Amino acid sequence: MSAAPTLIQASLRELGAALAAKRVSSVELAQLFLDRIERFNPVLNAFITVDPDKTLAMARAADVRLAAGSKDCGPLTGIPLAHKDIFCTEGWLTTCGSKMLSNFVSPYDAHVVDRLNAAGMVTLGKCNMDEFAMGSSNETSFYGPVKNPWDTGRVPGGSSGGSAAAIAARLAPAATGTDTGGSIRQPAALCGLTGLKPTYGVVSRYGMIAFASSLDQGGPMAKSADDCALLLNAMAGFDSRDSTSLERPVEDYTRDLGKPSQDLRGLRIGLPKEFFGAGMADDVRAAVDAALAEYRRLGATTVEVSLPNSGLSVPAYYVLAPAEASSNLSRFDGVRYGHRAAEYVDLADMYAKSRAEGFGAEVKRRILIGAYVLSHGYYDAYYLQAQKIRRLIANDFTEAFRHCDIIAGPTAPGVAFAFGAKSDDPVQMYLSDIYTISTNLAGLPGMSIPCGFGAGNMPVGLQLIGNYFDEARMLNVAHRYQQATDWHLRMPGGL
Amino acid sequence: MSLNPDQVERIARLARIELSPAEAAQTRDRLNAILGLIEQLQAVDTTGIAPMAHAVANGHAAQRLREDVVTESDRRATYQAIAPEIEAGLYLVPKVIE
């Protein structure tokens, strides 16, 4: 058996072991993935920016650290990683999938990037994404759509579509993503990966280009819960530059994984009846039901719970997120950085043209809706009302968690759809997030793990939703399933 | 509730985004579809419910305060290297008329 297939399938722990045993160097590992990117990215379009010189320089530095010994090294040292192009990376183009930032070379590193760099990870490149994180299919990127490695006629999901496709095609062992309404979990589901959105406030947003500030969270995407736990250890933690970052004792998110005392016997899994209704496709239902059966076999019990207001989560989200976005995106005006129109007659024209040229259609729509729902006379009826409904949704979860330890259900209503299937009808597209959005509104942690295949042999994802700060348990619940099944190890053919 | 062309124009002006007539028409249709989605919120009785501006874990937290110390130094050259138009250390824009 040759080394190459093993390395691209290896878990982060296995890669760490290989590096420690000097069976491979960080430079060799980086080169391996860079070669795959060169080979497959032209089709998949998962990466917007690749810079082998910079990558190999980081890899060489990692090799020096590894050679110097274990004191300065951790489980992630020397391992390559791709960043969603929403994280500011110093010296790298950071586009956020938009023409507006097509010339923006970031002068600083996001906090998450700082931490992963400090852990010794090696940046492989910047991943494609829906423009300004607004989308569920990675079709709104200025840099072209990303193809789902399982079927290149289908979307990978969004907005972290590039990160998901990169991992699925084994162009990177792991990636960072962000999740505002499901943008880590849904692409993870559509691409057969594991992705985690932490409790709001656990991962710093400093340097993570803002879409909807009260909903955005950065998180890890990889092939397994174990991998995500290792990444979360590096990504999480208080940052004084983010006022919404929480000061809490440092946690080891791997602590429950594999612990005999943490098996799933007695675990109560809540199944929201609203998530198991008509909206779910049959193939998704079958895979999810099979996964729940597996959980019962592992000793868990399932109990029906109710999230009565969850039907309002999509409309509430499409008031709140665009409202915050309309304000967050006002800084893109062509004055200090980013795209500026070549021709304009005066200041107002410069703004109007720069922004018309710099933003794609979906972003413009959301800015306009956002401006509208905040405007005089409509604020109470829309924005304030949506904030109140948000509280109802959060309260629903609090009530549900009185009856269960963790919540489960489908991540997405169907498997990955064909390009263009939903892009004509924005509302149809918005409903792709129907199961994930309420988690963001409440600020709870959520994960998606692969649990089978559906129509067209496309991956299906099982969603787990934990209580506040319950990531360690949630990861363990995912991990136990992954020890008993192998969906997460499957890889698309032809790659 | 649906938007007429004047309203769309007004919002586009507020948001400083130029819309061509064709774009304005299509945008109006799309916006009205979205408004149709969010209309459902109106029917919900939320009497006595406090709005939730921050995720619950933060709901009990208060704003952290920073000590009044200068921590930033001059990085003007770096920041202005990515600017569209600079002169004498100033960002240039079309003349601002008051």
Add this chain to the structure above:
Amino acid sequence: MQWEIVIGLETHAQLKTQSKIFSGASTAFGAAPNVQACAVDLALPGVLPVLNKAAVECAIRFGLAVDAQIAPRSVFARKNYFYPDLPKGYQISQFELPVVIGGQLTIQVGQGDKIYEKIVHLTRAHLEEDAGKSLHEDFHGKSGIDLNRAGTPLLEIVTEPDMCSSTEAVAYAKELHARVQWIGICDGNMQEGSFRCDANVSVRRPGGPLGTRREIKNLNSFRFMQQAIDYEVKWQIETLEDGGRIEQATVLFDPDTGETRAMRSKEDAQDYRYFPDPDLLPLAISSDWIARVKAALPELPGEMKQRFETDYLLSPYDAAMLTATRDAAKYFEDCVTFTGLPAVPGPVERGESLPLQGGAMPGVAKTCANWVMGELAARLNKDGKDIAAAPVLPTQIAQIVRRIVDNTISNKIARDIFDALWNGDGDDVDAIIEAKGLKQITDTGAIEAIIDEVLAANQKSVEEFRAGKEKAFNALVGQAMKATKGKANPQQVNDLLRKKLS
């Protein structure tokens, strides 16, 4: 044809913090363009605000100083609009829940015997960030933007529409100006833009409904404020009397023409789309914190003025003069303290002249007050100096006063010593007295001898005096003082001369 004027003032006071309200960049004035604009101030993608504790303390201090309510919980909101000096495309301010609610200032309006007191009520005060600056010097038809100022903390102080004349408005602005400096939250430097006022002005018929108001922006001097409001009132009244309507507008005052004129860019009524800033959590201020700030708050001018009147027996006028600024008040009190003498005459001395000076001697406090408000103020004014930079120190004035009280020197000589100190010609009062031989001549015999000489040399004046000309007496006194180089005790010279001529 009566009209009532209704004026409300909004003042933006820059808070005296080292760093900005939401970032760690410096707030120092006068730096080269954009060297104090950090990533947060520039609104780079991904940056976030963190609140400066000192800015909050300033707000608490202000609230306490105007008897307002400090909100235990207040919220930062985004005020959305586009302008090149506003990098984020929104200003972080406070909207529905400000940090300070209510409050009031008592102002003295008018002059001389027409002075009256008035209470101006404050609606609220809130924290917000300042914008950058647009420089309109021609950069080939463009404006240059400097963001050093962006993010400087501001306290916006809003009054009720309580003022009914430009005089009242200016009196309020001056009082507020003094107050924010007194409590140390603002340096009050209007030329540097530390203290900026907007005036909301409308007119109405007595008993009638409120008229439409126009807002005069960015008044950065009291003189301009007076002129601008006067012009605006006149314009509004003329417009209405001509049958016209007043449209709500934001106007600028042009100091060259003396006129107010509506701003072009604000034609569209702005929709600021306020909403709570999701990047900032609600600001919590505990009663403990308020108590700590209160304990550290300096004595307020009103209380101090009262104390000066009661404890130092100063007139309300003198007390008001001396409590105009904290520096002046401290200087004055230090003078009194450093004399080591009782500040006011005891019951026995009151009404009795102090030895050898004749006439009722003002108490030590009053004497110090006279020195501070008289000689010191005049010299500071002439040299364009602040009291904090006065070359003469309270210890030195105190020593001068001691030497007057113990009769070592006369008032005239004291002024000479003051001059010497001011010009750096020595720094110890006693040393100067010694070196220049300035001790007052109080020996009766010596004075008599000099008077005899003066009378002998000035027969003409003697005869004129005997003929009834009182002025001649003064001339003789003058001669005697001249002969002693001003060192003779003037009262004794007076008394002895009268005796000799009688």
